[in-house]
Amino acid sequence: METARTLCLWCPDWPVVAARRRGDAPDDAPIAVLERSRVFACSAEARAQDVVIGMRRREAETLAPGITVLEVDLSGDTRMFEPVARAVEDLAPRLVLERPGMLSFPTRGPSRYFGGDEKLVERIIEVARVAGVPDARAGIADGIFAARLAARRGVIVVPGETSEFLAPWPVGTLGDEELGSLLCRLGLSTLGAFAALPVPSVLARFGSHGLGMYRLSRGEDEHPPSLTVPPPDLVETCELDPPAERVDEAAFAAKVLADRLLGRLEAMGLACTHVVVEAETEHGEHLARGWRHEGALTAAMLAERVRWQLDGWLTDGLRDRATARGGLTGGLTLLRLVPEQVIPATGRQLGFWGGDAAGADRCARVLARVQGIIGPENVVTAVPQGGRTPGERVRWVPWGEPREPLRPIEAVVGPVHSEVPSWPGGVPGPPPARVFDPPVPATLLDVTGAEVSVSGRGEVSAPPALLRSAVLVGGGGEITGWAGPWAHDVRWWDRRTRSRCTYWQVAVGEMACLVKVKQGQAAIEAIYD
């Protein structure tokens, strides 16, 4: 079977373009879009100042002072891309979104209809320009991988010459860092050199994943054309009653649907690489859009893509019902996921006895449901991190996001080993069971009834004798024991975030608390409950 001839349309720097259109970023200034504090995309102005993708935020800010930094918003990017996808869909119905800013479709029908590949490319670029993307690029080649590279250059590869076209590209374009670096070390720096290896050797040395990459480098499809056509009963359908008009309602149903579909595929030993999201509205409109992923889609990734798509349809269509062209005019009544392309699952190795996998899975589902009820940011887990006060030493991470501390618990060991602990001046003793954020106002008085203050040199005006606050039983009272103060002069090198304060451990009867005094204002930061 031959590799299908494919056209790929690429809108360069789409996250930047989308952010500018949303009005989040200035038009002619350097912009970097970050994902997990690394540069995910940047504007041409930023590139001119040597900002590159994958760079840390701090490096980017050093290279391009005054750069506008944004968090990546893939859902918003998809929404902005929807008009382009719709416009192209008018010409080529079998369109597949690769990611926001890039789409592809097989050219067999459209190319003949519009009178050849050149005419088709011209037409598509014209359509994209009308939809508001002036610098879109398109390319045609055999197979999606080669088409993507062709789109970068904006060329049309002659049928059957795809492997020659691919040969000079570096192996890094395969998108697998580990394999790419290994191939370079083996002296195979171009796709052509990799493609020249004999198949059995590739399979023996690099395994089945390596074989997939090898097929790509030869201009073939990554997965050999499979005879397993997904049986029709794999389609997952969900009726929405009442119709969903808000994205989160529909997205919740989509998540359940995605879980169900992937669960059934998994039971059959299959994985899905291309799925079509279909929706019907109360006015009988029917929408469908395909999504592809080079690896296999997991339930979370699939649900994410369905959510982006729904966001695009619902937000766009319902904003102005009268003028919406191709968008939705009513709520969604039906949602369907159709696995278009399936491959044998060779993926993850599960634990031998399964462990408490079922329990963890059930738990994950329930937490996701609770997130649906009260909002994703309110279901959190704690990650211990470096810091001095009980509040600083914990980061609360929303469920489903990577559990990474913001500050290391152990400071990086320098060339000279010192006896100083990683976070000098931290409050010692057992951690308090109640931490208030923000701290609760209080008054800390000495025996004469004056507020206790600490001078710039850390000298205490008088020992504390009385603590009053609303959170204490009976409003507070006489102090029966105290320790401290621990003086903190945090980030003295940065005027904006600098903070000077002192901490005291104070006991009022049987109640112990951590009191913070900042600029003469006392507050209770934590209670040892």
Next chain:
Amino acid sequence: MASSSPTDSVPGDAVIPLRDPEARARLYEVARVGAPLLLAKDRLLPVPGPLGALVPELRRGMVVAVTGVPGGGATTLAFGLVAAASAAGEWAGALCPDHTLGALAASAAGVDLTRFAVVRDVPLDRWAVVAAALLDAITVVLVEVPRGVRAADARRLVSRARERGAVLVTLGEWPAAAALRIHAEGGEWNGFRMGDGILTSRNLSVRVEGSGAPLHGLVSLAS
């Protein structure tokens, strides 16, 4: 693969591929024969740490009500009970409307923070729904009882816990039945006087009311 979230690595129910029905059937047979019987002790979760001397174990499906004045040690006791789930390698959760639980204190009491989900900022009208959802899958659920919880909602949660085999630990005035009531009566803090030393440990006086006579005891909590 693109970005992966923790849920990606959670394996599904189907551990055995369906490709070979015969092998699958045989494996199920082996699993059935080899599976341990569910004994009464499997329904018990041992309580680790110093609290274990007073409350040796939690029974799945029970409700434990913990009370005490602020600063009296009730939160620390509740963390000690939640640690029973971590000790068994299972999940624990907390429903904390004002989000003041100290994660480090929980960790010190033996709670595994990687399996401890906290739900915060829950409006009162959703409180019972969220608590019920958590009881569905989480072994030990700590809920802070806000003011104005209806007794009917509380009773429904009690039966939900029993039905799902989850332990419900309540913190604050609980307007329904509880198999065990634990009251933190406070205790002196050791380690510091006026202006010298640091907070080190505490002997917490605890009263436990269960089916038998009330039990009094001291729980020593050190840093």
